Amino acid sequence: MDLFEYQGKRFFSSYGIPTSEGEVVEKVEDAVEVAKKVGFPAVVKAQVQVGGRGKAGGIKLVNSEEEASSAARAILGMDIKGHLVKRVWIEHASDIEKEYYVSVTLDRGAKDHLILVSSQGGVEIEEVAASNPEAIKRLHVNPIDGLTEDEARQLVADADVDLQAREGVVEVLLKLYRAYVDGDADLVEINPLILTTSGKVHALDAKVTLDDNAAFRHPEWEEFRATQELDGREKLAKEKHLTYIGLDGSVGIIANGAGLAMSTLDVVNQVGGSAANFLDLGGGAGADVMAAALEVINTDENVRSVLINVFGGITRCDQVAIGIVDALQRVDIQSPLVVRLDGTHAQEGREILLSHGSDKVQVEATMIEAAKKAVALAGGER
Ligand code: GDP
Ligand code: MN
Numbered sequence: 001m002d003l004f005e006y007q008g009k010r011f012f013s014s015y016g017i018p019t020s021e022g023e024v025v026e027k028v029e030d031a032v033e034v035a036k037k038v039g040f041p042a043v044v045k046a047q048v049q050v051g052g053r054g055k056a057g058g059i060k061l062v063n064s065e066e067e068a069s070s071a072a073r074a075i076l077g078m079d080i081k082g083h084l085v086k087r088v089w090i091e092h093a094s095d096i097e098k099e100y101y102v103s104v105t106l107d108r109g110a111k112d113h114l115i116l117v118s119s120q121g122g123v124e125i126e127e128v129a130a131s132n133p134e135a136i137k138r139l140h141v142n143p144i145d146g147l148t149e150d151e152a153r154q155l156v157a158d159a160d161v162d163l164q165a166r167e168g169v170v171e172v173l174l175k176l177y178r179a180y181v182d183g184d185a186d187l188v189e190i191n192p193l194i195l196t197t198s199g200k201v202h203a204l205d206a207k208v209t210l211d212d213n214a215a216f217r218h219p220e221w222e223e224f225r226a227t228q229e230l231d232g233r234e235k236l237a238k239e240k241h242l243t244y245i246g247l248d249g250s251v252g253i254i255a256n257g258a259g260l261a262m263s264t265l266d267v268v269n270q271v272g273g274s275a276a277n278f279l280d281l282g283g284g285a286g287a288d289v290m291a292a293a294l295e296v297i298n299t300d301e302n303v304r305s306v307l308i309n310v311f312g313g314i315t316r317c318d319q320v321a322i323g324i325v326d327a328l329q330r331v332d333i334q335s336p337l338v339v340r341l342d343g344t345h346a347q348e349g350r351e352i353l354l355s356h357g358s359d360k361v362q363v364e365a366t367m368i369e370a371a372k373k374a375v376a377l378a379g380g381e382r
Contacts, residue, residue, distance in 0.1 A: 002208070003049075007227075018203060020204075022034070026086060026087050031069070041062065043091055043092075045059045045091075046058030057078070061093050099193070101190070103116045105189075117173070119135065121192035156173065185211065188208050232299065237279070240292035242281065243278070244277060248276070251307055252276045254294070256309075256310050260309060271372045287322065291331055298334055306338070310342075316344045317341040
C-alpha cells in the first residue's frame with residue numbers, strides 16, 4: 001500500500017522523524033483556516049500518489065489568506081499525471097538552505113536492505129541517477145546486522161552532506177531505517193530532506209510503501225487504507241479475493257499462481273503484445289472464481305482479447321474448463337478468449353471447451369501459441 005504524503009509524514013513522525021505540523025483538507029475554506037493556523041508563509045500541497053507534484057503546479061507557497069484560497073482552489077480538482085487531486089496538505093513553509101535525498105528500500109536481488117543518500121535532493125532521484133550517478137551513495141545493509149550509527153555516519157559523509165547537516169541527517173537516517181524495519185515498509189523515501197536556514201534537518205516530503213503482507217500486525221494501518229484510491233476494477237477484484245493489478249495493454253490475463261501469471265505477461269510481451277493486467281486466480285479455479293476474474297477483466301475497456309493460462313496441478317483442468325463454460329453463461333464477455341490448459345486432466349478440459357462450441361473461445365495447446373493467438377486477436381502490437 002502506497003501512502004499519501006500526509007500519511008507518510010504521520011508515519012515518519014511516529015518514529016521521531018521531524019516533519020512540519022500541518023493538516024489535510026478537502027475544501028478551499030478549510031485550507032484557508034489551516035493556513036492561518038500554521039502561519040504564513042504556508043505551503044499548499046496536492047495529495048496524489050505520484051511524484052513531481054511541484055513541477056506539475058501541485059505545490060504552491062502562499063503568503064496571505066487570499067493566496068491560500070486561490071492556491072487551494074487551483075490545486076483541488078487538478079489532474080496530475082492522471083491523478084485527481086481530492087485533498088491538499090497545508091503546512092508552514094520551511095526556509096530551505098539545502099535539499100538532500102535519503103531512502104531505504106528492499107534490494108531483492110541482493111537480498112539486503114539498500115540505503116541511498118544524496119546531497120543532490122529536491123529533484124527526481126532518477127534524474128540524478130542519469131546525470132550524476134556518483135552523487136548517489138549506496139549502502140547495503142544485512143537485515144540481521146541492521147544499520148549501525150558508524151555506518152550511517154560514514155555514508156552521510158561519503159555523500160558529501162554539508163558538515164552542519166551531518167548530525168541531523170545521520171539521526172534521521174537511523175530513525176528512517178527503524179521506521180522501515182519496525183513499520184514493515186518496502187520503501188521509505190524523503191526527497192527532499194532539508195537543512196533549514198536555522199540549521200535544522202527536517203523531512204519536507206514523504207514517500208512510503210507499506211508491505212501489505214504485514215497488515216495483520218498493524219491495526220493502525222486501517223486509517224491509511226480508508227483513503228486508498230483503488231479504481232473500480234481493483235475494488236471489485238479485492239472483493240472477489242483475486243490478486244489483480246491493472247496495466248495498460250490490451251490482452252487481459254488470467255492465470256493460476258503468481259509465477260505463471262508473471263510468465264504469461266512475459267510471453268505476451270515476447271510475442272509483441274502487451275498485457276492489460278496481472279491476475280492470479282489463486283488456488284482453485286472453479287466457476288465462481290473464473291466468473292469473478294472474467295467479470296473484472298470485462299470492465300476494462302482496453303481489453304481486446306483474454307488469455308486464460310492454467311496449469312493443472314491439484315486444480316484439475318476439466319474443472320477449470322467447466323468453470324470457464326459456466327462463467328461464460330454468467331458473464332457477457334466482450335472479448336474473445338484464448339485458453340491454454342496443461343497438466344492434470346488437460347485433454348478432458350480441452351474437450352469440454354471444444355464441445356462447448358462457443359465462437360468466443362479458442363483453445364491452444366501451448367503457452368506460446370496461446371499468447372500469439374491472443375495478441376493477434378488483440379490487433380497485434382500497440
Ligand atoms: P514533489 O514535487 O511531489 O516531490 O513534492 P515535494 O514535497 O518534494 O516538493 C517539491 C519542491 O517544492 C521541493 O523540492 C521544494 O523545493 C519545494 N517546497 C516544498 N515545500 C516547501 C517549503 O516549505 N518551502 C520552500 N521554500 N519550498 C518548498
Ligand atoms: Mn519530493
